[in-house]
Amino acid sequence: MPEANFDWKLLAPEYILVAWAGMLIMLDLFWPAGGIGRWKRLDKESLGYIAAAGALIAVLVSLIWVDHVVSGVLRTDRCFRVRGLRAVR
Amino acid sequence: MFFGLIGVFACVASARFVRDRLLHAGEYYAFILLAVVGANGMAAASELLTAYISLELLSFSLYVLTAYAKFDLRSNEGGLKYMLLGAFSSALLLYGIGMIYGATGSTHFGDIGRALSKDTGGIDEALFLGLALIMAGLGFKVAAVPFHMWTPDAYEGAPLPVTALISAISKSGGFALFLKLFAEAFAPKIDDWRYFIAGLSVATMVLGNLVAIQQSNIKRLLAYSSIGQVGYLLMGIAALSPESGSALVLHMMGYVVTNLAAFVCVIIFYNWTGKEEIKDFAGLRDTAPFLTWSLSIALFSLAGMPLFAGFATKFILFQAAADQDLLWLAGIAVTMSFVSLYYYLVIIKEMFLGKAEAAVSMPVPWVEYGALAVLVAGVLFIGLYPAPLLDWVDGSTADVFAGVGQAAVAGR
Numbered sequence: 001m002p003e004a005n006f007d008w009k010l011l012a013p014e015y016i017l018v019a020w021a022g023m024l025i026m027l028d029l030f031w032p033a034g035g036i037g038r039w040k041r042l043d044k045e046s047l048g049y050i051a052a053a054g055a056l057i058a059v060l061v062s063l064i065w066v067d068h069v070v071s072g073v074l075r076t077d078r079c080f081r082v083r084g085l086r087a088v089r
Numbered sequence: 090m091f092f093g094l095i096g097v098f099a100c101v102a103s104a105r106f107v108r109d110r111l112l113h114a115g116e117y118y119a120f121i122l123l124a125v126v127g128a129n130g131m132a133a134a135s136e137l138l139t140a141y142i143s144l145e146l147l148s149f150s151l152y153v154l155t156a157y158a159k160f161d162l163r164s165n166e167g168g169l170k171y172m173l174l175g176a177f178s179s180a181l182l183l184y185g186i187g188m189i190y191g192a193t194g195s196t197h198f199g200d201i202g203r204a205l206s207k208d209t210g211g212i213d214e215a216l217f218l219g220l221a222l223i224m225a226g227l228g229f230k231v232a233a234v235p236f237h238m239w240t241p242d243a244y245e246g247a248p249l250p251v252t253a254l255i256s257a258i259s260k261s262g263g264f265a266l267f268l269k270l271f272a273e274a275f276a277p278k279i280d281d282w283r284y285f286i287a288g289l290s291v292a293t294m295v296l297g298n299l300v301a302i303q304q305s306n307i308k309r310l311l312a313y314s315s316i317g318q319v320g321y322l323l324m325g326i327a328a329l330s331p332e333s334g335s336a337l338v339l340h341m342m343g344y345v346v347t348n349l350a351a352f353v354c355v356i357i358f359y360n361w362t363g364k365e366e367i368k369d370f371a372g373l374r375d376t377a378p379f380l381t382w383s384l385s386i387a388l389f390s391l392a393g394m395p396l397f398a399g400f401a402t403k404f405i406l407f408q409a410a411a412d413q414d415l416l417w418l419a420g421i422a423v424t425m426s427f428v429s430l431y432y433y434l435v436i437i438k439e440m441f442l443g444k445a446e447a448a449v450s451m452p453v454p455w456v457e458y459g460a461l462a463v464l465v466a467g468v469l470f471i472g473l474y475p476a477p478l479l480d481w482v483d484g485s486t487a488d489v490f491a492g493v494g495q496a497a498v499a500g501r
Contacts, residue, residue, distance in 0.1 A: 013090075017096075017123070017126045017129075018122070021120075024118045025115040025116055025119050027115060028113070028114055044114035045105060045107070046104075047104075047114045047118055048104030049100070049104060051096075051100040051121065052097045052100035052101045054122060055093050055096035055100060055121075056097050062090040
């Protein structure tokens with residue numbers, strides 16, 4: 001069996017992006033038309049800014065957290081190093 | 090991080106557009122964020138299957154987004170063409186991965202590179218076929234000629250912010266993978282593929298720039314212009330070295346910032362008018378001076394004029410190619426940059442010298458203008474002072490060339 005060796009900690013920005021994507025769909029589907037308390041109806045334009053905020057948070061986490069461990073544009077490959085999947089020759 | 094920033098600008102640029110023209114906003118933004126995840130994975134992958142899965146995540150998000158304007162036939166057509174040709178290229182890529190795995194016994198870039206370093210004989214058939222299929226598959230994804238057929242229709246049909254996203258994230262993700270794969274895995278056989286990539290680069294920059302001259306729709310023009318830019322980026326792969334790798338990433342960053350600036354301008358204009366023909370930009374200087382100057386800066390930068398990002402990044406890239414005995418390729422690239430100046434000037438001429446049909450003052454979309462100001466500042470910063478960015482990029486690409494790739498390139 002191939003042995004996975006993902007460094008899950010370094011995938012924090014990706015978790016944030018995926019969770020944010022799920023949250024956006026939920027907000028769009030289930031936000032009440034009349035709003036909740038002080039919060040008025042959530043229009044389509046606001047969703048765009050919420051999505052942008054999510055991407056920005058992921059960027060900041062990349063800069064602060066991931067780059068602290070492995071810096072640079074193309075260096076985060078440690079999180080994707082998977083052992084196994086080698087042919088027996 | 091870089092792809093995340095693309096996502097931020099894509100979401101901000103989409104906000105009003107989606108409000109006025111699209112349904113199901115939640116899913117729309119979710120797909121943008123998933124595309125960012127896919128691009129992150131492509132740049133980070135050091136193993137072929139991880140790269141493939143990341144590429145598919147990016148591609149599927151973009152297929153859906155391209156066809157998102159449900160009641161627009163052009164959007165449906167563009168999405169369908171993009172998906173069919175994308176599926177075809179994915180199959181080629183996967184088949185190529187299989188051939189490489191069969192020839193070298195691994196899907197890891199480093200292991201493939203080590204296996205190829207030991208093989209001192211000529212390139213064997215399976216490896217050659219695998220390499221050719223991977224080049225074709227990735228060529229489709231980054232829209233290199235002759236695998237570019239989907240680009241104009243997908244660009245024209247897709248909702249404008251999606252066109253911006255495709256032009257930025259699909260190319261930058263594709264080239265990050267291209268660079269890592271060829272530097273870490275295929276560098277030992279560089280003499281077998283270098284001139285093939287150089288040929289693709291020439292065909293891409295010549296066709297992209299020459300066909301762009303004939304376009305009257307700004308989305309199609311930017312589509313062909315982006316094909317031309319892919320030709321320049323392929324030079325960085327053909328001239329594979331630590332310097333050309335850094336130059337490629339730098340040019341990619343400059344191109345993405347510039348292209349996003351151009352697209353944000355076009356999106357703002359489209360939100361106002363609903364028009365996307367070049368002649369519709371006539372007299373824009375009188376109605377929206379900030380937009381006109383911003384678009385002019387972006388277009389001059391794409392053409393590679395001094396003071397702007399395009400000049401600095403192209404200069405470094407062409408120099409890196411010339412250092413690797415590809416002076417002829419750099420010469421063709423310089424010539425094509427001059428050709429591209431012509432069709433960018435046509436738009437600038439319309440904006441400054443054309444006569445508007447009706448002089449109407451446009452409302453100021455502050456958020457979009459803010460995003461545009463940041464992008465234009467980025468274009469000027471990279472153009473005037475690229476050193477800090479180049480140092481940062483050097484540090485990143487040093488890791489890519491640290492292993493077997495560097496040994497092979499240095500030993501050539």
